[in-house]
Amino acid sequence: MKRFIVGIDLGGTNVKAGLVEAQTGKVVCSESIKTQSEKGFEDTFDRIAVLVDRLLKDVDIKKEEVEGIGMGIPGPVINQEIVGFFANFPWEKNLNVREELEKRTALSVLVDNDVNVITMGEAWQGAAKGHRNVLGMALGTGVGGGIVVDGKLLGGVRGAGGEVGHIVVEPGGKLCGCGHKGCLEAYCSATAVIRETLDRLTVNKTNKVWESIGGDLSKLEAKHVFDSAKAGDDFAKDIVDFIIKYLAIGIGNLLNIVNPDIVVIGGGVALAGDILFEPLKKEVAKTALGVCMEGLEIVPAVLGNDAGVVGAAALFAVK
Amino acid sequence: MKRFIVGIDLGGTNVKAGLVEAQTGKVVCSESIKTQSEKGFEDTFDRIAVLVDRLLKDVDIKKEEVEGIGMGIPGPVINQEIVGFFANFPWEKNLNVREELEKRTALSVLVDNDVNVITMGEAWQGAAKGHRNVLGMALGTGVGGGIVVDGKLLGGVRGAGGEVGHIVVEPGGKLCGCGHKGCLEAYCSATAVIRETLDRLTVNKTNKVWESIGGDLSKLEAKHVFDSAKAGDDFAKDIVDFIIKYLAIGIGNLLNIVNPDIVVIGGGVALAGDILFEPLKKEVAKTALGVCMEGLEIVPAVLGNDAGVVGAAALFAVK
Numbered sequence: 001m002k003r004f005i006v007g008i009d010l011g012g013t014n015v016k017a018g019l020v021e022a023q024t025g026k027v028v029c030s031e032s033i034k035t036q037s038e039k040g041f042e043d044t045f046d047r048i049a050v051l052v053d054r055l056l057k058d059v060d061i062k063k064e065e066v067e068g069i070g071m072g073i074p075g076p077v078i079n080q081e082i083v084g085f086f087a088n089f090p091w092e093k094n095l096n097v098r099e100e101l102e103k104r105t106a107l108s109v110l111v112d113n114d115v116n117v118i119t120m121g122e123a124w125q126g127a128a129k130g131h132r133n134v135l136g137m138a139l140g141t142g143v144g145g146g147i148v149v150d151g152k153l154l155g156g157v158r159g160a161g162g163e164v165g166h167i168v169v170e171p172g173g174k175l176c177g178c179g180h181k182g183c184l185e186a187y188c189s190a191t192a193v194i195r196e197t198l199d200r201l202t203v204n205k206t207n208k209v210w211e212s213i214g215g216d217l218s219k220l221e222a223k224h225v226f227d228s229a230k231a232g233d234d235f236a237k238d239i240v241d242f243i244i245k246y247l248a249i250g251i252g253n254l255l256n257i258v259n260p261d262i263v264v265i266g267g268g269v270a271l272a273g274d275i276l277f278e279p280l281k282k283e284v285a286k287t288a289l290g291v292c293m294e295g296l297e298i299v300p301a302v303l304g305n306d307a308g309v310v311g312a313a314a315l316f317a318v319k
Numbered sequence: 320m321k322r323f324i325v326g327i328d329l330g331g332t333n334v335k336a337g338l339v340e341a342q343t344g345k346v347v348c349s350e351s352i353k354t355q356s357e358k359g360f361e362d363t364f365d366r367i368a369v370l371v372d373r374l375l376k377d378v379d380i381k382k383e384e385v386e387g388i389g390m391g392i393p394g395p396v397i398n399q400e401i402v403g404f405f406a407n408f409p410w411e412k413n414l415n416v417r418e419e420l421e422k423r424t425a426l427s428v429l430v431d432n433d434v435n436v437i438t439m440g441e442a443w444q445g446a447a448k449g450h451r452n453v454l455g456m457a458l459g460t461g462v463g464g465g466i467v468v469d470g471k472l473l474g475g476v477r478g479a480g481g482e483v484g485h486i487v488v489e490p491g492g493k494l495c496g497c498g499h500k501g502c503l504e505a506y507c508s509a510t511a512v513i514r515e516t517l518d519r520l521t522v523n524k525t526n527k528v529w530e531s532i533g534g535d536l537s538k539l540e541a542k543h544v545f546d547s548a549k550a551g552d553d554f555a556k557d558i559v560d561f562i563i564k565y566l567a568i569g570i571g572n573l574l575n576i577v578n579p580d581i582v583v584i585g586g587g588v589a590l591a592g593d594i595l596f597e598p599l600k601k602e603v604a605k606t607a608l609g610v611c612m613e614g615l616e617i618v619p620a621v622l623g624n625d626a627g628v629v630g631a632a633a634l635f636a637v638k
Contacts, residue, residue, distance in 0.1 A: 291404075
């Protein structure tokens with residue numbers, strides 16, 4: 001009887017692996033190692049295999065008790081096995097990560113994009129538990145997305161399904177890191193909060209944000225803006241409204257296309273809390289069709305630090 | 320051996336039913352009756368059942384040889400059976416059309432949104448034959464869409480999946496029939512071509528469009544604009560460029576979300592032909608991520624007048 005799943009979150013800096021109960025999603029134990037991608041994928045994958053063995057040994061679990069290894073990676077993943085490319089890693093294109101890891105661990109492996117994986121985790125054991133049509137968004141340094149349609153992740157032909165950060169919400173608008181203009185990511189990521197605030201601070205210094213960073217622009221984080229907005233600062237509140245306006249267009253567009261019944265939002269921007277979530281739904285209704293608003297929930301992600309590991313395990317748990 | 324499928328296209332004015340070969344998609348015979356929705360759905364469905372019987376009898380096919388009836392309807396359809404509402408019909412909400420038609424015909428029934436059905440038809444026997452990830456768009460009076468993900472139609476929780484006409488492509492832009500502003504439909508439908516042209520004709524009458532309608536604005540159709548553009552008229556070409564700009568944003572956004580490998584465009588606007596399709600792909604690349612452009616085709620729909628009937632049959636043919 002297989003009662004465990006190994007969940008692995010392969011990030012730019014760290015690889016976090018956890019042993020997860022297949023029934024409950026509970027993380028039994030977890031451990032992180034450095035990714036050190038510059039040494040090549042073989043080195044990293046060899047060490048991941050050792051890490052998996054160590055985790056199992058530590059809690060005296062045999063491989064026979066493990067359903068498989070789920071892994072989240074930054075980049076598009078085709079058919080839950082081939083990674084089109086690793087964002088910011090110097091690894092080769094179209095690497096069959098499933099095969100590489102199965103070879104090294106003698107366990108079944110499923111791989112998917114990191115935000116897809118997080119979305120699946122929220123659908124399995126988190127804020128969207130029990131929902132089979134879910135839109136997940138991670139508003140961090142960039143904006144990522146995961147779309148669950150009838151219980152399955154929407155991958156697309158090249159694994160780029162759910163790349164919601166790059167839908168255009170303002171034609172000819174702000175330059176995005178992808179090279180295009182007006183992308184959602186350029187308006188609603190934590191980075192976007194900072195750039196919009198920096199821009200406005202050049203002409204207005206009589207506000208709580210300026211005070212809270214003591215006039216040192218290099219210290220500015222999205223949190224300064226949200227905290228100032230919560231304290232009632234009009235300058236900061238107007239920036240939050242600006243974020244909400246574009247986030248609502250992005251979400252509204254996605255609702256009209258995918259029609260899920262729950263939207264789960266994680267990442268640094270989601271930490272803004274009520275000042276973001278309360279006005280958001282009303283604003284979304286200006287873009288989403290009435291039929292797409294029926295019974296809709298928009299909620300913060302809840303899995304937090306475990307999201308990557310639990311989500312990766314969800315690739316095996318949710319079928 | 321079941322060798323046929325009945326395909327039915329339930330429109331606002333006419334109901335067209337056809338007998339379709341299950342292997343080839345060939346329409347053996349077809350017939351239209353008036354919808355007369357004002358008499359109530361029971362009256363229409365009773366007459367549809369009679370029409371189906373007559374079709375089968377005419378070509379001497381027994382019900383045992385029929386896999387089932389596929390039907391396309393204007394409106395969102397939940398789980399290929401319940402119609403959330405009929406666009407422009409005075410019929411009740413949440414009608415179980417599958418049940419109503421199975422009761423009257425003693426055949427299996429699957430129902431879906433009309434543009435979903437057309438997209439499925441193109442994927443089965445049309446321009447997207449053999450593709451399992453398809454974006455279908457119908458640019459007519461309005462803009463409809465159908466999304467096929469891994470061979471299945473994306474329906475969503477209320478059947479509103481693929482309502483691509485109402486993604487916002489210009490925040491605060493043109494008023495749309497849905498009541499929102501800046502929807503794709505307000506920029507890229509045949510109606511949108513007409514309204515943009517009417518707008519521009521108020522300040523410019525020295526152009527081929529004005530000539531071709533003899534100065535009678537009530538005669539204006541999208542075709543006048545496309546024909547003038549093809550004849551080299553700058554006024555008309557600029558309107559086509561305007562349509563392409565927004566259509567490209569809409570398609571680009573959809574590619575980033577759904578990542579299909581083919582886009583099939585039908586409806587009156589698609590009849591513009593090369594002047595639309597040739598510049599379109601280049602323009603789409605300004606919004607779609609590079610990975611979503613890899614191997615992408617953007618092509619005109621080919622099923623034409625049979626699209627509704629063949630597409631409805633595809634609900635049974637493609638599983």
